[in-house]
Every structure is written in structure tokens, then in C-alpha cells.
Amino acid sequence: MKNTETILAAAAEWRQRCLLKEGSLFSERALWTRTNFEELRVLFVKRPEADSGPSFLEKLEKQLRSGSPDAKCLWAEMTWVYLLIANRQSRKPANKRKLIVDIWNWSGRDFQDAHPLLDDTVLRAGVVHVGQRYNQGWMEFRFFIISMLSWFSLEPDMRSEYVDRPWEFASWLDSTEFAEGSMFRHAILFLLFPDEFESIISGKAKKKIVTYLHDSAGVGTGNMVYVDKAILAIRKRIQQEYEDGFHFYARPVSELWQPSQADVWFRRRFSDAERVWLMNVGAGDRDLWPAWLERGIVTIGWGELGDLGRSQQDIQNELKSRGRGEKPSQRAHFLFNFGNEMKVGDIVIAVKGKKRLLGWGEVEGDYRYDSDASWEFTHNRTVAWRPCEEPVSIPERRRGISSKRLTDFTPHKLWVRFAFWDMDRPGDTTLPIYTVEDAHEDLFFSRARLERLVTSLKNGKNLILQGPPGTGKTFIARRIAWCVIGYADDDPIEMVQFHQSYAYEDFVQGFRPTKTGGFDLKDGVFHRFCQRARKKPGTPHVFIIDEINRGNLSRIFGELLMLIEADKRSEKYGLALTYSDDRFHVPENVHILGMMNTADRSLALVDYALRRRFAFETLEPAYGTAEFEEYLERNGTNPDLIRRISERMGELNEKIRKDNELGRGFEIGHSYFVPGEGEETSDTWYEHVVDTQIEPLLREYWFDSPTDVEATVARLKGNGAT
Structure with a gap:
């Protein structure tokens, strides 16, 4: 993984100087000792509510004020270890360095300038994006102190053995007080034993990975050492397909254990598909797969039945009259789906029983009833098949699938993502997922409010962020757009700024002069954006308008003021544009996000024109929050x-x-x-x-x-x- 060599080399120095030799990172003193950690236990762990202040750092300074210089210097070095894994997006190198030096200075001792372990090359090399809980750190430092107190209570020979035995060390670490639920527990193990432990500091995420990705069903997740061993087995298996390496939080692997990502993956890959169907070629008396491939079709059997293009009840009545059971509702249901619900553009996955994947295809033709064909081929549809080179074994934990001939698997996107993981060749390098949790980093209001903003734009299609200057409207707007899209992807985003001279011809359509002295009809930026969005109906597109209140909206939007309304996003509301007879409509997957400076005195003039068509959210200064x-x-x-x-x-x-x-x-x-x-x-x-x-x-x-x-x-x- 990128940057790991730097921080792992730094961690090796910590291991040698401090964990084994009871020395120091930044001095020649003996700082990492049982005596000093016992002092920190008394000053910090035993006084969790003492000297409470407005910030963790202020409270810490008061708690350590009566402590020895060694205790304060030790805390500075602990901070270096604690922040080593954090990437530069979480904590900037300069800020890490300042914090460490400031804490050291509480001791009154001189600090070595330009220490190599505080160089930017080390401090910016972290590999984990840590969140607010890790940054606050009170409970994590409590665990750090108690685990180190326990460590330096061991005999030196035992410590030397543990640092060479990853799994025994992990078991020992988990036996210390406050280890359960600690994120720093995972950081320590990665820094000391990167070949055995992942750079993942969330125990919940690790358990989820094991639940979804381990080949064997029923792997226990109660013991974190077992979880880490299971993840190592998963890594070794997946690594065989990725010679250049992979990360569990990066696509495509992340889509295999995070259901929300699987759904977004499906929309991006199969934007024209309404549904995905599981077709079992082993449910009948003979294997139809070779014939399906040769003819480019999919069939359902039951040739003795008439045309399936009728109601499910009619099909069920005929099945019953032919002696196919008193209540053949399940058969009637999948036969009805084949004749009526399956659509052109849908995806079909072919399986043999519950154990093998054969391939997949895209439906290209409507249902056909051929009364002259043999009974296996009477009911058929044209399909463009993409078979696997060899049948792919379905892992045991994913074999709890239906044995029916045809099943609607649209709700089971995670299983579908697994199936395509198994059928595809490696090399999916699309963008990583982007969630509300990602967007909320470094925003100064609640996550619940951010979710409301995203929901407003998703459902209502049009949203305006208004507020005084300097409230972060532009910064927030792009993050909201990425949340709606599902990825930190700028391709489905367009941004313009309105001004007094902006016109319909710039925005929608108009005649432009040519080099020969004539005029050509040219589409404006919003018209072109809508054309792009139509080509990818499964991908949300976000059009961002800065200073939306500075333009003459009636002049800019023209007839589009009606077409942008959320309930007018279909062809039936299409209108002929001012400069052409072609009917135009705004696609369903286009979202408009405007920004408005409330200090602009022209605001009142445009507010009424926008109010009916946009939701409004006011952003306020965050001082004091x-x-x-x-x-x-x-x-x-x-x-x-x-x-x-x-x-x-x-x-x-x-x-x-x-x-x-x-x-x-x-x-x-x-x-x-x-x-x-x-x-x-x-x-x-x-x-x-x-x-x-x-x-x-x-x-x-x-x-x-x-x-x-x-x-x-x-x-x-x-x-x-x-």
C-alpha cells in the first residue's frame, strides 16, 4: 500500500527504542517505563472528570500540570505514535508536529529542532482516514496507558517473545482493560505486524468483512483475534487476483461487503436495467444452457401452456386444470414474470442448481410465444449472453438461493455483486464510493442536517443553499452532489455562475455567429448537460449554479422554469424551445443545486420566482459550535x-x-x-x-x-x- 513503508519504518523505531529498550523517540531519556505509565494512570485514567475544560487539550494540560517532566514528554511521544496512522486528510503534518511539540514544551525541556521522526515525509504518510472519535481520543488514550502499563509489567524476555509472535501479542493486547471497542488496538497491531493485520481501525468493519467475504459460513466474530485471522485468509484469497494489491475500502472489493455500494455499482454498470433475474437452467429435466448460448435466447419451459402474456391468475388456473397442484402460485408467478415483467435491458444471471454460475446476459427482445417450437422453447426471449469461460463455483455461504426456474433478484444487489465479482476478470478501477459519512468530515453542522440536505436534492430535484458570505456554500454543494451521485465523481457535475449578462442563449439554446459571418444554432450549457444525463439514466447528474440570484431567471430559464419542476420531469411535459421545434424535457436524473448569497440586496427580487420550484436551506456561521x-x-x-x-x-x-x-x-x-x-x-x-x-x-x-x-x-x- 502507498506510504506504508515510511510509517512502518518509523513504527519499527518505536518498537525497538521504546517497547523493547524502555527509551525515548525524541531524547536519550528512559521515558517508556512502568513508573511513568503508572504516573499517567493516576493523572489521567483515575481522574476522568477532573479539571474539565472546553477542549480535550486544555483539560489534558490541566491534568498533567502537576506531573513530572518525564510524564509530559512521554505523552508527547504517545501522541506521535497515536497519530502515525492518520493520513494527511485527517490531520495535517504541520498540525501533528505542532501538537506534539506543544505537549513536549509543557515539560519545560528543550526539544530537538527538525527531528527526523517529525519530518513531513513521516507525518504525512498515514494510511487511515480517522474520524472525529479517533481525533478526540480520550478513551483511546486511556486504553493506550493501561495496555502499556501492562506491557512494562511483563518480564523483558516475555516482551521480546511477544513482538516476534503476532497472534500471541494480539491475544495479550485483547486481554488488557479497555481493549474491547478500541480503535487504537487495531492501529497498534497494524503498525507492529502489517503482514498479519489490516490498516483498518474499525472492529465493526472488520466483522462485516468477515461476515460477507469469508468462504465458510458460521465464522465467529466474537473474538477479534479470530476475526483478524479470518481477514488474513480473505486477503490471501483475493490477493491471488490482484497482483498490484487491493484495499478493503476501495472498489471493487468494498462493494462486496457494503450493501449500499453494491446498489450504486449496479446502477452505474447497468443503467438501462430495471431488474436482475436469476435463471436456473438446472431446474428442469435437461441442461438447456448450450442451446441458449447457440440460439441467443432464454426459455422457461412449460410449452404445454398457452401464451403467457396474460394475468397471473389465468396462468395459475390453467396450471391447476392441468393437474399441476391445487395452488401452483409459485409456478404461476415466475411464468407470469417471464411473459410480462421481464423487460428489454434487464439482466439475467444463469445458474446451474445452487452451486454454479454459468454466465450472464442482457435481455434484447420482448416475450415471444412460438406454438410450433418444442415445449422447451415455446416461451422465449432474445438474450445477448456472456458466458463464463468455465462454470464458477458459488461459495457455500452464498448458496441459499432459490431453486425456482426464474427469480427476481433485484432486491439482492449484494449477492449480484458477488456473482459478478466471481464472473468478471479483475481490473475494475472505477471511483470509490462516497457516503454521507465521507461528506460530513470537516462540516460544521450535524450529520442529520446533512442527510436532510441530500434527501431534499435527491427527492425534490431542486435545492438552494442560501446564507451569508463565508458559510461554505460552495464547499458543501460539491459534497452534497457527490452524495447524490454516490461517488466523488465530477463527470456528472456541471457548474456555472450567473451574472447580470447571463442569458437564455448561454443557458438553453441560441444562435451564435460563425467565422463565415452567418449564425448557427448552438445548444447552451444546461441543454448539453441534459443530453449527457439522458445517455446515463442510471447515474444522477447535478447542475450547480453559483450566485443564482444574480441572474434574470425568467430571461435565463425561459420555458424551463416549468420543466425543472420535480413533477414535470418526463417526455409528456416536453415543450418546443424558443429557437427550435424539437420538444425538450429535463431528465429525471438531473438535479439542480443553486447557491445564493443573502448579503446580495437583489435577493428579494428573485425569491418569489424560485420559491415554488426549489427547496431552500439556510447555512449559518458556525462560530461557537x-x-x-x-x-x-x-x-x-x-x-x-x-x-x-x-x-x-x-x-x-x-x-x-x-x-x-x-x-x-x-x-x-x-x-x-x-x-x-x-x-x-x-x-x-x-x-x-x-x-x-x-x-x-x-x-x-x-x-x-x-x-x-x-x-x-x-x-x-x-x-x-x-
């Missing part, structure tokens, strides 16, 4: 500066809200104080933002009160009062 402050803390911002930002900007926004000429829509958002990649936060950085971004905005707001602006800026910078 736990999510915003935790984000700044994770990125190395000093707690005093975090409070300063939240308090001063909160006061300013309250003043703006109470201003009769401004109001809530003119508040100033938090994005101004979200540091960029590699940007370190400090008082100087804060004052620079105030001088270059906040002050010019305030001068625009209160253009007739320069003295008031100066006093407000002075208050923001801490050297004046409002």
Missing part, C-alpha cells in the same frame, strides 16, 4: 485563539443582526477562519484575516460610518471596544 472549534483544535490552533475567534466574531454577528439596515443575512461566515492546506494559525494569521478580508466587508456594510468600522475592527483585534 463544537464542530468548528474541534476542527480548529485538530488543525493545531491554540485554544485561546479559538475562543478569541468565536467570541469576537460572535459579537460582531450579533451587532450585524441587530442593525436595521443589515440583519441576519449579512452576518460573516466562519470560512474566513478555516486555514488552508499547510497554513499555520496564529494571532498574526488571525489579524491578517481581519485586516484583509473582514475589514473591507465591514467598510462596505457601514460605508457611512467609518469611525464605527474602525472601532469594530479594533475590538476584533483585541485593542479596542465597540
